[in-house]
Amino acid sequence: MGGISAIGNTVAENRTSLIKGTCGMGRLEMFPSKFSDRLPVAEIKISTEALKEKLNAFEPGITRTTLLALHAIKETIADSRLTNEQVSSFDTALIGASTVGGMCLTDEMQRDAQKDTPGSEYLASYDYGSTYMYLQKRYSLNGPVNTINTACSSSANAIMFGARLIRSGKVRRAIVGGVDSLAKFTINGFNSLHILSPDLCTPFDEERKGLNLGEGAAFLILEREEDATGKKIYASISGYANANDAYHTSSLSDEGIGPYKAMRDALVSAKLDPAQIDFINAHGTGTENNDKSESRAMLRLFGKVPAFASTKANIGHTLGASGAIEALYCILSLVQQELYPGINFKNPIPETGLEPIPTYQKTALTHIMSNSFGFGGNCSSLIFSKA
Amino acid sequence: MLAIEPSYDDIPPGVLRRMGKSVRMGTGAAMPIVKNNPKPDGIIIGTANSGKEDCVKFLNQIIEYDEGLLTPINFVQSTPNAIAAQIGLLTNNHGYNITHVHLGLAFEFAIIDADMMLNENPLNSYLLGAVDDISNYNYNYEDKNGWYKKEAFTNKPFYETNSPGSIAGEAAAMFLVNGNRSGSIAKLLAVDALHDEDESVMKEKLQDFIRKYLPAGERIDLLLTGENGDSRLLKYYSICESVVENNVSVARFKHMSGEYPTATAMGLWLCCNILQNQSIPGHMMKYAAATTRYKNILIYNNYKGIQHSFILVSE
Numbered sequence: 001m002g003g004i005s006a007i008g009n010t011v012a013e014n015r016t017s018l019i020k021g022t023c024g025m026g027r028l029e030m031f032p033s034k035f036s037d038r039l040p041v042a043e044i045k046i047s048t049e050a051l052k053e054k055l056n057a058f059e060p061g062i063t064r065t066t067l068l069a070l071h072a073i074k075e076t077i078a079d080s081r082l083t084n085e086q087v088s089s090f091d092t093a094l095i096g097a098s099t100v101g102g103m104c105l106t107d108e109m110q111r112d113a114q115k116d117t118p119g120s121e122y123l124a125s126y127d128y129g130s131t132y133m134y135l136q137k138r139y140s141l142n143g144p145v146n147t148i149n150t151a152c153s154s155s156a157n158a159i160m161f162g163a164r165l166i167r168s169g170k171v172r173r174a175i176v177g178g179v180d181s182l183a184k185f186t187i188n189g190f191n192s193l194h195i196l197s198p199d200l201c202t203p204f205d206e207e208r209k210g211l212n213l214g215e216g217a218a219f220l221i222l223e224r225e226e227d228a229t230g231k232k233i234y235a236s237i238s239g240y241a242n243a244n245d246a247y248h249t250s251s252l253s254d255e256g257i258g259p260y261k262a263m264r265d266a267l268v269s270a271k272l273d274p275a276q277i278d279f280i281n282a283h284g285t286g287t288e289n290n291d292k293s294e295s296r297a298m299l300r301l302f303g304k305v306p307a308f309a310s311t312k313a314n315i316g317h318t319l320g321a322s323g324a325i326e327a328l329y330c331i332l333s334l335v336q337q338e339l340y341p342g343i344n345f346k347n348p349i350p351e352t353g354l355e356p357i358p359t360y361q362k363t364a365l366t367h368i369m370s371n372s373f374g375f376g377g378n379c380s381s382l383i384f385s386k387a
Numbered sequence: 388m389l390a391i392e393p394s395y396d397d398i399p400p401g402v403l404r405r406m407g408k409s410v411r412m413g414t415g416a417a418m419p420i421v422k423n424n425p426k427p428d429g430i431i432i433g434t435a436n437s438g439k440e441d442c443v444k445f446l447n448q449i450i451e452y453d454e455g456l457l458t459p460i461n462f463v464q465s466t467p468n469a470i471a472a473q474i475g476l477l478t479n480n481h482g483y484n485i486t487h488v489h490l491g492l493a494f495e496f497a498i499i500d501a502d503m504m505l506n507e508n509p510l511n512s513y514l515l516g517a518v519d520d521i522s523n524y525n526y527n528y529e530d531k532n533g534w535y536k537k538e539a540f541t542n543k544p545f546y547e548t549n550s551p552g553s554i555a556g557e558a559a560a561m562f563l564v565n566g567n568r569s570g571s572i573a574k575l576l577a578v579d580a581l582h583d584e585d586e587s588v589m590k591e592k593l594q595d596f597i598r599k600y601l602p603a604g605e606r607i608d609l610l611l612t613g614e615n616g617d618s619r620l621l622k623y624y625s626i627c628e629s630v631v632e633n634n635v636s637v638a639r640f641k642h643m644s645g646e647y648p649t650a651t652a653m654g655l656w657l658c659c660n661i662l663q664n665q666s667i668p669g670h671m672m673k674y675a676a677a678t679t680r681y682k683n684i685l686i687y688n689n690y691k692g693i694q695h696s697f698i699l700v701s702e
Contacts, residue, residue, distance in 0.1 A: 033454060034453065034454040034455075035454065099466065103442065106446060106449065107450075109442075109443070109446060110443065110446040110447060110449070110450055112527065112528055112531065113443040113446070113523075113524035113525075113527055113528065114527065115523070115527055118531070119528070119531030119532060123528050123531055123532045124528075124532055126439075126528065127435060127436065127488070127490060128467070128488045129435065129488055129489045129490040129493075130490075132489065133490070133582070136582055141582075144496075144499075144580065145489070145582060146487060146489045146492070146496045147487070147488050147489040147490075148485065148486065148487055148488065149466070149467050149468055149486055149488045150468045150471075150484070150485055150486055151466050151468055157485055161485075161500065164503050164507070165503070168503050168506060168507075170499075170503075184449060184454070185442070185445070185446060185449070188445070188448075188449050188454055188457060188462075189445065189459065189462035189465075190462075191456075191457075192456070192457040192458060192459040192462055193459045193462070193463075242483050242484065242485060243481055243482065243483070243484070244430075244472070244475040244480060244481050244482065244483075244484035245481070246475045246476050246478075246479050246480055246481055247476070248476070249463050249464075249469065249472060249473070249476065250459070250463045257481060258481065261481055374468070375463065375466055375468070375469075375472070376466065376468045376469055376471065376472025376473075376475075376484075377472055377475060377476065377484070378468055378471075378472065378484055378485075
């Protein structure tokens with residue numbers, strides 16, 4: 001595994017911060033924006049130039065999104081102890097996600113789009129696939145490389161696609177995950193929908209005002225069980241599902257039809273009963289709409305909702321990276337048999353009475369569910385189980 | 388090459404007027420299929436540049452209004468999953484819904500996804516398709532990067548222009564796929580992809596593909612290629628033609644569709660037509676061999692010299 005977010009540059013740093021209940025939100029500093037002082041964001045405090053230095057990545061056209069992905073994937077591959085041959089092998093896939101892609105270069109993108117401006121070095125970098133094409137080249141990958149974009153559930157779907165490729169026998173292993181960097185484009189976009197909170201976000205709280213955007217990247221390496229003997233196995237993916245809410249392009253149905261179906265189908269695929277889920281890493285963006293719909297769906301499916309929390313209160317909403325970073329956190333919980341506090345929460349939504357877990361706790365855990373719900377009604381749910 | 392759009396009677400006008408071009412074309416192509424068949428169990432779409440037009444419209448707003456209060460419609464329409472989402476929304480489809488965006492292989496991965504879904508759920512059916520559109524904006528990126536012809540020309544000598552670049556195209560192609568032989572128009576036998584600029588690697592991959600997937604004792608009756616008038620890419624198409632036997636007909640389609648990342652979806656649509664009608668329009672033929680019947684068709688496409696796709700289709 002490997003990951004980077006506003007609360008840590010490595011998996012270990014992330015874990016330390018989660019235990020402490022660190023909030024990664026602060027002032028936007030990496031690029032100028034009217035919103036720097038008005039909206040908290042979970043920014044990784046390493047400049048794009050510093051990332052290039054650290055990663056020895058000076059190719060023209062390289063974007064912050066790609067650099068963050070490279071940072072995380074480096075840690076992932078080192079942690080996996082896979083040989084270079086195995087990484088480049090035709091039977092190793094790389095399935096990634098991004099919703100921002102090269103659009104983090106908002107001003108350059110706008111300028112290049114005009115007919116009479118000369119092209120910048122980023123002309124081929126604006127799309128979502130170029131990060132993974134870069135990684136393919138850098139690591140000489142010969143296996144399948146694909147990019148998925150289903151808004152906020154993108155990396156959950158990337159993890160699912162990688163798992164299915166292995167299950168179908170098409171590949172033996174898959175590097176799966178996602179990345180997104182902060183961008184003027186997304187800040188303005190979410191702001192125009194009035195779902196950004198001017199304060200620190202408070203998932204599932206009755207006074208919640210919206211989400212805080214974040215950036216980050218995380219990757220996992222999935223392998224077949226028979227190939228993993230003798231290796232350090234963190235967890236297994238025991239179930240997954242993808243369903244569509246089909247209600248509105250940018251909000252969820254009140255009852256949370258899509259979330260309910262994704263969670264329920266994930267349980268079916270894992271052959272588990274709701275009561276067997278020990279913890280839910282909720283999508284929990286802190287918006288009025290998501291938290292209410294997700295709560296209603298959880299209540300309808302579980303009756304007695306298991307312990308849950310949203311780490312978006314720590315790292316913000318990392319969009320295309322969220323499914324992957326949050327998967328990483330679920331796996332950390334399983335490995336360490338611990339749960340991290342749901343921070344910045346005061347009072348439950350009156351209708352539901354649901355409260356995220358308040359404190360750090362060491363506890364027996366076998367199965368954890370992780371939810372990711374995005375624009376376009378794209379709902380995904382993954383279930384991880386103790387190795 | 389702009390698409391000739393129909394009147395989209397299946398899309399409610401209030402919804403239609405807010406749609407970006409990709410969403411409109413994709414939904415418009417999908418609706419007749421969804422209306423006339425049992426509800427598919429999922430929607431699997433490939434697209435590379437869908438939403439770019441709305442994206443840059445939103446960016447222009449950001450600049451013009453200096454990050455003031457902006458209207459969200461362009462932002463919401465700028466996400467590539469808007470096509471699959473909109474189709475799901477209009478047809479109340481709660482099933483599997485996904486969008487693959489890996490540029491010139493976006494449609495190929497959509498096919499692989501659909502194939503895996505059908506293996507996992509043999510009784511299901513899925514809406515599978517791809518869309519890409521030309522907008523002023525993404526045209527400018529590609530043009531500045533040298534992917535379009537600089538000189539003026541007409542369609543007829545398109546393939547003989549002997550200069551770099553192609554022409555921009557756009558289209559939506561949608562299919563209903565299931566594991567059922569009966570009632571089907573075509574059978575997708577195999578799909579594979581390669582990311583490499585080296586011609587010899589491409590040649591080996593193509594040879595392996597044919598060896599592995601062409602049923603024993605059968606032959607390829609037609610090679611349909613994505614040759615696009617870009618002189619820099621001719622070497623790949625020459626290799627492809629040399630690998631396939633001498634007496635195989637070769638046809639091309641990008642003089643009709645133009646060049647765009649998910650053009651192979653159009654190629655697949657044409658294959659279905661050819662298999663159904665057992666004929667190919669003269670203007671598509673590069674070499675017409677003496678073929679009595681079209682049974683197995685190999686589609687080869689190359690996107691920007693680096694992403695290669697191989698698709699084998701049969702009756």
